[in-house]
Amino acid sequence: MALVTISGFPCSGKTTRAKQLKEYFEDRIQSAEYDGPNLTVELIDDDISHVPRSSYDTSALEKPARASLFSNVSRSLGPDTITIVDSANYIKGYRYQMYCAAREARVRVATIHVVAPPDKCREWHEKRGECSYKPATFDNLIMRFEEPSSMVRWDSPLFTIPWDEQPPFEDIWNAILKGDKKPPPAAVLQRNKPPPNTLQTLTKTTQLIVTSLLAHISSLPDTTTFPIPSPPAPSPSKSSGPLILHLPPGRKLTLSEMQRLKRQYEGVMQKGQQSGGIAASGNWTEEEVATGFVRFLEQLWETN
Ligand SMILES: Nc1ncnc2c1ncn2[C@@H]1O[C@H](COP(=O)(O)OP(=O)(O)OP(=O)(O)O)[C@@H](O)[C@H]1O
Incomplete structure (x- = not known):
């Protein structure tokens, strides 16, 4: 049904938002007014993809980590699933790759940019203690962050959620349920081959x-x-x-x-x-x- 990509600085509240969205979607699916297909909401994150925070220390470690996350995402996409990808997703080429997978699976897409100032992220990071990034990795991820843009097709529709605001739940729900489906890439639209x-x-x-x-x-x-x-x-x-x-x-x-x-x-x-x-x-x-x-x-x- 849909791919919802969460993107944001380290410790900016991506998991917090992803969980809120999952809960909201599940409530909607179970509500009496809902008369759509029987949907499952799947949360794909670094933990279930066996990607520890240390994977972001070097590009050599990060590459297989991203591949593992990507393969979990691809496997999850389908007509009866809302897939939420809770990870940094900070490289636009990587978001593009997931967008292409979504087009191939013929599901709708939405990008959520979780926004918190770096100082706030740092403060939360220090408080959290567990699951920490190395200080240099934390700074690097902020520096290298390629902000999603509603001007590019792979990030749109884009929903920006500032740290001190509630997500526009209803708009996101409508986008993934009723929004335009991006056509599959030309290479996927093969001509009808004779049986x-x-x-x-x-x-x-x-x-x-x-x-x-x-x-x-x-x-x-x-x-x-x-x-x-x-x-x-x-x-x-x-x-x-x-x-x-x-x-x-x-x-x-x-x-x-x-x-x-x-x-x-x-x-x-x-x-x-x-x-x-x-x-x-x-x-x-x-x-x-x-x-x-x-x-x-x-x-x-x-x-x-
Ligand atoms: N909007 C918020 N207001 C207050 N605290 C928040 C908010 N969002 C997140 N936090 C706090 O920040 C910490 C990190 O949150 P969270 O795990 O959601 O971030 P993350 O971006 O998923 O982190 P990571 O980059 O490690 O995956 C948590 O301890 C959480 O309580």
């Missing part, structure tokens, strides 16, 4: 026709027609008669010519499928392939 056995039907049917045609010609060298065997052609009882291929007059067909024409026809069918052609539905039957192949060959031989 695997459709390609198999195509190549198997054309191969059967080519093989039996060449056998037919070698046993009846003067023949001018070839009745397509059934299957793949419709059986005579179902239609007006067998499907007949009219052969080019005055010349002998060879295996290499037929193999080339077979490949050519298969290419046309697959291109047609991609651009909404004969089998845009993605379902070729043996009959359709056989009828199409006969028409293709006859038209070609007529014009050459």
Whole structure:
């Protein structure tokens, strides 16, 4: 359903806000007025991703830590989940990466910037005692913080929550439930590929026709027609008669010519499928392939 990314200075109150949001979302989901899908709220944070505060001491430690958090986030995203990511999320490239994962999962996004002045964060950090950052790491994280911006698509919609104000719960709820869904990246919108056995039907049917045609010609060298065997052609009882291929007059067909024409026809069918052609539905039957192949060959031989 949605990805909610929390971002902020170290010890700025990100977990405090994340927990408040989780509680609010769960209350809404359980309320009598709620008539949406059955949603679960998942909180993904540094602790469950096995990312201790010391991971931020060096970039060598931070890289795998971010990867671990990212893989937990990706796994959590889904149509029935509100995923809240409670971590520093201070690098805009990293927020972009999560935004892309959300687009691929076709879920809505929202960014929460938890704002507290550095001195306040420091004061809370000293009071907290446990789960501490090294002083240099704490300062570094503040210095390197890349503030979210509502001007960039991966941070928007952006909700800024000052330390001494209540979060705009209702607005955030509406954004993740009713806001625009960002379209998945182009690379994810693959063209409809024919189902695997459709390609198999195509190549198997054309191969059967080519093989039996060449056998037919070698046993009846003067023949001018070839009745397509059934299957793949419709059986005579179902239609007006067998499907007949009219052969080019005055010349002998060879295996290499037929193999080339077979490949050519298969290419046309697959291109047609991609651009909404004969089998845009993605379902070729043996009959359709056989009828199409006969028409293709006859038209070609007529014009050459
Ligand atoms: N708005 C607030 N008002 C007063 N105290 C707060 C506020 N937000 C957080 N604190 C205090 O600051 C401390 C750190 O809060 P919290 O764990 O939510 O921060 P954090 O940003 O998640 O920290 P970290 O960077 O370590 O993950 C807590 O002890 C909490 O009580």
